[in-house]
Amino acid sequence: MNPLILTILLFALGLGTTITFMSSHWLFAWMGLEINTLAIIPLMTQHHHPRSTEAGTKYFLAQATAAAMLLFASVTNAWLTGQWDILQMSHPLPTTMITLALALKIGLAPLHSWLPEVLQGLDLTTGLILSTWQKLAPFALLLQINPTNPTVLIMLGITSTLVGGWGGLNQTQLRKILAYSSIAHLGWMALILPFYPSLTLLALLTYLIMTLSTFLVFKLNKATNINTLAISWSKTPIITTLTPLLLLSLGGLPPLTGFMPKWFILQELTKQNLPLLATFTALTALLSLYFYLRLSYSMTLTMFPNNLMGTTPWRFFTQSTSLPLALSISMAIALLPLAPAMMALLTP
Amino acid sequence: MTFIMYLLLFLLILGLVAVASNPSPYFAALGLVLVAGMGCGVLVSHGGPFLSLILFLIYLGGMLVVFAYSAALAAEPYPETWGSRPVIMSVMIYVLGVLLVGGIFWGGWYESSWMSVDELMEFSILRGDMAGVAMMYSSGGLMLIISAWVLLLTLFVVLELTRGLNRGALRAV
Amino acid sequence: MTPTHFAFSSAFMLGLMGLAFHRQHLLSALLCLEGMMLSLFIALSLWTLQLDSTSFSASPMLLLAFSACEASAGLALLVATTRTHGSDQLQNLNLLQC
Numbered sequence: 150m151n152p153l154i155l156t157i158l159l160f161a162l163g164l165g166t167t168i169t170f171m172s173s174h175w176l177f178a179w180m181g182l183e184i185n186t187l188a189i190i191p192l193m194t195q196h197h198h199p200r201s202t203e204a205g206t207k208y209f210l211a212q213a214t215a216a217a218m219l220l221f222a223s224v225t226n227a228w229l230t231g232q233w234d235i236l237q238m239s240h241p242l243p244t245t246m247i248t249l250a251l252a253l254k255i256g257l258a259p260l261h262s263w264l265p266e267v268l269q270g271l272d273l274t275t276g277l278i279l280s281t282w283q284k285l286a287p288f289a290l291l292l293q294i295n296p297t298n299p300t301v302l303i304m305l306g307i308t309s310t311l312v313g314g315w316g317g318l319n320q321t322q323l324r325k326i327l328a329y330s331s332i333a334h335l336g337w338m339a340l341i342l343p344f345y346p347s348l349t350l351l352a353l354l355t356y357l358i359m360t361l362s363t364f365l366v367f368k369l370n371k372a373t374n375i376n377t378l379a380i381s382w383s384k385t386p387i388i389t390t391l392t393p394l395l396l397l398s399l400g401g402l403p404p405l406t407g408f409m410p411k412w413f414i415l416q417e418l419t420k421q422n423l424p425l426l427a428t429f430t431a432l433t434a435l436l437s438l439y440f441y442l443r444l445s446y447s448m449t450l451t452m453f454p455n456n457l458m459g460t461t462p463w464r465f466f467t468q469s470t471s472l473p474l475a476l477s478i479s480m481a482i483a484l485l486p487l488a489p490a491m492m493a494l495l496t497p
Numbered sequence: 498m499t500f501i502m503y504l505l506l507f508l509l510i511l512g513l514v515a516v517a518s519n520p521s522p523y524f525a526a527l528g529l530v531l532v533a534g535m536g537c538g539v540l541v542s543h544g545g546p547f548l549s550l551i552l553f554l555i556y557l558g559g560m561l562v563v564f565a566y567s568a569a570l571a572a573e574p575y576p577e578t579w580g581s582r583p584v585i586m587s588v589m590i591y592v593l594g595v596l597l598v599g600g601i602f603w604g605g606w607y608e609s610s611w612m613s614v615d616e617l618m619e620f621s622i623l624r625g626d627m628a629g630v631a632m633m634y635s636s637g638g639l640m641l642i643i644s645a646w647v648l649l650l651t652l653f654v655v656l657e658l659t660r661g662l663n664r665g666a667l668r669a670v
Numbered sequence: 671m672t673p674t675h676f677a678f679s680s681a682f683m684l685g686l687m688g689l690a691f692h693r694q695h696l697l698s699a700l701l702c703l704e705g706m707m708l709s710l711f712i713a714l715s716l717w718t719l720q721l722d723s724t725s726f727s728a729s730p731m732l733l734l735a736f737s738a739c740e741a742s743a744g745l746a747l748l749v750a751t752t753r754t755h756g757s758d759q760l761q762n763l764n765l766l767q768c
Contacts, residue, residue, distance in 0.1 A: 513684040519688065539677075545727070
């Protein structure tokens, strides 16, 4: 792709999210989302491979439907209450429809089935943009609409954590596994949203950091399935020792960063007298933990048969910049002691 | 007037049924033409001639020509019309569903609330919707800039999407 | 619920159902999207006209510009998939299933 066009597209990607962030009017927010969708499609299909074209088509259909439904819900809101403000949604019908449309946009189960297929068709950089940056604008809207009835979000959240764990069990392709892990994390965020929105922000932040570092690790290894991960010790030994910690942090094991949002969310759910819900979500996290464990097992605990020359690529000097990976992976592993500071930062 | 209005609204819904019931793309485009024409009628009778004109000229003139062009690209030997069995089945299901929902939601509405804009200004040349659209050049200038920028962006998007020079059967020579 | 409100709501819902349930061609999915956008255009204009808030009547034009962008991106994707998959049948888009 021409660097000039790439610059224009990336600028439009930033512009769309910024417009959605700064808007208080539904039409303006919808415009931002549309600009976002339009700008990422050529990035998806930049190799013109059949798979990437198909991924772009599926993404376009899902996002255009979701955007149209969002605008329809806000028009209905305007007809019923005469309001266009995002912060003043009072009627339950448009609020529910907007919640569902945004769930389709970010891929919450049961509206998730486009996400694994789309992510499987992309290269890792675009997949990184899709699973981090593209989630921001819909979440900004979800955090603002202040749902009156928490049932929809709880159902979406529960289904997402379950489906995200369950769907990833049988996958061998890393991008599909990452898509299901993304669905599971988004489920946690949607679950806590009606009770404590600051925790949603916290979970989104840690999700962004962990997903960023996971994608960067896979990109460094040029890995798209589990088999490729098994020889990563011969390419980058240090990263190979760190990656299981990163994956377990995604799974949410205690001394790592990923434990922080899960811990706070479970605590808040029990405080809200929902112990059954908390238990169920904690159990569905075990499903996700299974495939993270499988990834780390095949990455570090197995010795793949290899010839002598195949074990030496780590001696070569790598060309890629290592600063983003270093920063994000250390944050994704060791941020748990900063939990009180982060909570103080995010609580209004 | 009320009768014409009901007729327009009914044909609008019927046009969407014709699009949604999965016929071949040619006939679906025909249904879309019907919807656009009826929408123009509805807008005119609500007192918005400028928006109606925009809808007629821009939408029918621009968009549907493009769709007709690509319907030619997707031509098939035995197109399905509304007479074939699965299509007529879904048409009936949709019409029944609309009637059912309409039966539930009907009522609680009286005819005198049917207002059109600027009703007391019959002799004015400048209609309300025209003045509103003209505000895009003054206080709504930011929106105009954003729309123009998005149209430019779409140009690049389309160029990048249709570029694929070395894959597939259809190629740029 | 006035008849106009009912008319555009059911028109939008019909377009959504058509897009969701039975689509054979990518082109007819795009046509359904266009139908949804058209009903949204009518809804926005009628809201402007009925509430007499004429300063809002630029918004249907903006909607029209954005839906034109969406339609052209969809048609470009149609051309791209026809190149890579041979036809515009949606059942051919099955390379990414598990």
